[in-house]
Amino acid sequence: QVQLVESGGGSVQAGGSLRLTCAVSGYSRSGDYMAWFRQAPGKEREGVAALAIGSSNTWYIDSVKGRFTISRDNAKNTLYLQMNSLKPEDTARYYCATELTGGGILAPSTYAVWGQGTQVTVSS
DSSP: OOOEEOOOOOOEETTTOOEEEEEEESSOOOEEEEEEEEEOOSSOEEEEEEEEETTOOOOEEEGGGTTEEEEEETTEEEEEEEEEEOGGGGOEEEEEEEEEOOTTTTTTTGEEEEOEEEEEEOOO
């Protein structure tokens, strides 16, 4: 069974950077997708970025394009989210997910396996 453990969150000032890490253990389907989601208090969980494990194609929501980069180290079986030029509106708990069950690549309902999340707080 796949398990995901996120780390790397923290508190930064606007304009700063953080790199989130998602360590993957257990079986992972080679043709699958991995994604980062976030959820702010009182808001719905939203997809931030996704990556196709086989092709390394990537997808981003408009609000993070040019600032965030999703990547994967196959040898370490680890997913990353490099976040630059952070804004207060990026404040949220960030989750990684995998095992796409069908549907939108950035839709939370289509992923079967989730980590516990890591908190990112950006102050102005």
